[in-house]
Each structure stands twice: as structure tokens, then as C-alpha cells.
Amino acid sequence: MIRRIAHLDMDAFYASVELLRYPQLKGLPVVIGGGRRPVDEAFLTMNSEGFLAKIPLDAFPRLASYTGRGVITTATYAARQFGIGSAMGLMKAAKLCPQAILLPVDFAEYRRYSCAFKDIILEIAPLMESRGVDEVYIDFTEVPGGQRDGGRVLARLIQKTVFQQTGLTCSLGVAPNKLLAKMASELNKPNGIAIIFEDDLPTKIWPLACRKINGIGPKADEKLQRHGIHTIGELAQCGLDWLIDQFGQKTGAWLFDAARGIDTRAVVLESEPVSISRETTFERDLHAVHDRAELGAIFTGLCEQVARDLNAKRYVGKTIGIKLRYDNFKSVTRNQTLNFFTADAATIRHWAGQCLKRVPLQQRLRLLGVKVGSLQRAEPHESKKNKALAHIDQALTAINFEVTEPQLF
DNA sequence: TCTGGGGTCCTAGGACCC
């Protein structure tokens, strides 16, 4: 029995979910992103059950009226015709297509549909690896019918069932491994299926741009281009020694394998989180001294939110970190590992504050973030040692607070 | 008119230990 791995990717996921609510937008350029703004509030008051589909087109917010720092998370295929794409600034997108309809992100709704389509897949094929809200890998190898026609029959069944039960389309690729399945799922998007066998490598994979390999980003691609390597086929002609020389042991060896379609990674059903974080970009750049109160409130709010997230997911962590981005977009991070685990907002706030003191604060800031890493499952009863250490820390924090009160954070 | 938010993994240097 040969290994058959599928990659399933929902088509324009956020936008497609919005089109289910507002079918009158079908075929129009629609863009999702930007966070919630006053204009959305006015619009959303019209949103009551059974009325959504009747909202007239001129009532929808337009890209042209947007002012802010948001980016596009998803664009409908109609919007992509204008050159609009994911991660593009909304202000820039507005220049390309001012009449496009702009909807705020409704993550709770997308998560509902995400759970729904994943449950449907699990009913059919139980070995599924979640890769974010709109993508999964599925191990077809031992699923009944998973080998028929290279996986096409099972892929069609999943695609059809997902559509029947959610109204959403998706694209699948089935291949000998995750690397090739991921590339295959893009070949016939949207609402497509592509089947790849080992023998297809020269005809179907090698003509593709190196950037299509999941893991080759803008930087690596640019470097390859500089050496005249544009396609995966050209990459496959590079010697192992040369690649290691250029990209280092690990990346070099990985590139060598990837170009040959070699990938032995397993489909992983569950994984433990490594870190939990919250960050926010301000509406305007803030200064540590001039906007101290505002910044302090945001900072505390982020710590509290991270603490809530940790508690909701029942994790504790011992590495507290901050991230900030200056007005020139340069980012810095600081973090500190404690000798105990915590999910307590005040403790996080204290140590994040210590991190903040180690960073230059003359320049204006555009972003602030708080992270807790080195996570561990919260025990039903905390260990005695942890409790004692946390208690000592709280006592020290109280003393420290009196001493350092006059400082910035 | 620049450029979100939530993650993972890798690298490289230094501390520290045996």
C-alpha cells in the first residue's frame, strides 16, 4: 500500500463565509480585513436574522472610505482581478479598487465554519492534521477507497460532502507526501482536485517556481533568483554541497530533498502550543513619555488578555516576553525566563514591565505585544514548589513596586 | 498611504556544567 497524503485548502475562506450571509455580493469584489470601525457598527446594526440577504448593495462599506492601518486577510476572486491580494495594506488596495466592498473580520463565525468542515472530514477520514482555520492534511493511505484513482475518489467525496453540508468550496491535492500534496492543492484552485504520483515530478512540479515550495519565502527565493534558479527543476540541478554552502546544513539539505519531492513528515493529529501572545498596532504612533498613560493601559490590557487566554486553554508558562515595533517598522523583542510557571496577569504584567525597561524608548511606537512561552499544561493542583516560588515572586514584586514606582512602567 | 495578528522553527552566541 503506497502512502497517499491529501492537502485540503478552503477557497477564499473568510470571503466565502461572508458570501453565505450576503449572497447579494456574489461575483463582486469583496475584501475582508481592517478590524472593526465606526462605519461597520452602523452597518452591523442592520444585521438581524433573515435580513442579511436583503441589505441593499449601497449600504455596504466600500474600500474607498477606509482610513487606517489594516491589511487584507482575504479577497474574493473578483477582487483579485484588480491585483488585490492577501496581506496588502487596505489603503493601497483602495487605490486599486475603491469600489470593492470591505467587510470586517468576524473570526468567531469563521471558526464555526472551520470546526464544521473539519468535523465533516473526520467522519470520512480520521487521520487529519489541522493547519490553521482553513487548511488540513489528511492521511488517505489506509482509509477505505483512499487509494482508488490515486485518491481522487475520496477527495471528490470529501469535497462534495463539505459543499453539501456547508455551502463552501475547497481544493484538494493528493500526493505521496505533505510537501507535494500542498503544491498539488494549488494546481486546480478553486474547487479543484489534483492527483500527483512520484513519476509526475518532472512534468508537474519541476516547471513550478521555487516559491511554490512551502517553506521557501521571499528571502530564500530572492537568493535563489540571484543565482539564476527560478524553477524547482533548476533547484533540483543544484548539488547538495553547493546548497549547504549557500543555505547552511539544515536548510541546504532540506532544499535538496524538497526539489526531489522528498518529504517524510508524518500527519500529526495533535500538538501542544509553544507560546501564547497578544499584540496590537496602534491607530497612531505613540510615545513612551508623551502617551505614557495610554500606552500603560494598553500594555496592562495585553497582559490581562494573555492571562485570560492561558487560563481558558489551561496552560501556564515561564518565559515572559514583549515585542515592540517602532515607527520605522523595526521590531525588537525582550524576554525573560522565570524559575516558576504562571498564568497570572499581575505576574505577567510585572515581568513584561521588566522586559520593557531593557529596550530603548525614545522613538515612537506603532505596536506593542506580550507573549508567554515555554508552556506547560496547568496541573489541576499546582505543584508545591511552583506555588512557593510564585508566592515569593509576588512578595518581591510588592517590594519592587514601591521601589520602582516612579519609573515608566 | 506603506506594511495585522497569531503562531512555529532555526540560528548563533554566551553562560554554565561536566
Add this chain to the structure above:
DNA sequence: TCTGGGGTCCTAGGACCC
């Protein structure tokens, strides 16, 4: 008195992905 070598943990930055 010129200097090993491995292992682990920590920190900061960066590439990359969804």
C-alpha cells in the same frame, strides 16, 4: 602559560506560514 569538547539552557532576531 594560551586553552578541549559536548550538552543544555537562555536570549534576540529573523524567516516563514496561515
